[in-house]
Amino acid sequence: MVKLVAKAPCEGLLPFSYGTVSLSEVTYDSLTSVAPFVGKSKAVADVFKAAGTPMPAVGRATGKDGQRAIWFGRGQVLLAGLTIEGLEGLAAATDQSDAWAVVRLEGENADAILARLIPLDLDKGVFKRGHTARTQVQHMMASITRTGVQTFEIIVMRSMARTLVHELEVVMKAVAARH
């Protein structure tokens, strides 16, 4: 029987670094979207709490490295590397493990790089650690989460992995040249 080997969305493209900033791929074991049914948000939040990861509020991410619950849009949370049991009848849970590319931008000036690509105030006083947003990176719809002082996790549709890496690389080179 043929043995299928999982291929990461950014395989062969990452990692690399320019100046103080590095870009690498983040591989989560699983990605699951959780959309609570109408009137079930509270019950879903209780299940999350019992499982040890609080349900993230709008614009927030909870959990830790490798296991995150990320607010992912209106009425939707993305479980990254995390499995939560007991959501039957309370929420629509959909496996999206192969649907998204996740990268980590890290290092001094990471915010300066994103400022050129994202129409959102990412200043550390406004967009703090644990904050997340659905916005756009150039023309791509994306989820962006600040996971550290100068560390961001960016999620785009898997089909746009190469474009995301390209856009970031161009800007990383430009910012490195100016500093």
Add this chain to the structure above:
Amino acid sequence: MRITCPICGERDRREFYYQGAAVALDRPAPDAGPQAWDDYVHLRDNPAGRTCDLWFHEMGCGAWIVVERDTVTHEVYSTELAEKAAR
């Protein structure tokens, strides 16, 4: 132009998709007659001044939003989730 998403807060206009006049929230009854349905499907006002539009926060949270704005001054008066406005 900046639009305040009731969920995400003030965002750049580029994140939104413009759908048009917010008539979809005021659908005629099935037996309202051909004139009412013709109006609903085809006829739109083109006001110079206050207007209500539906915008989709496509690049953001995915919410449909009713935006009341002025087509002359570009001022945005208010924004509301379409799910609430429809009730």
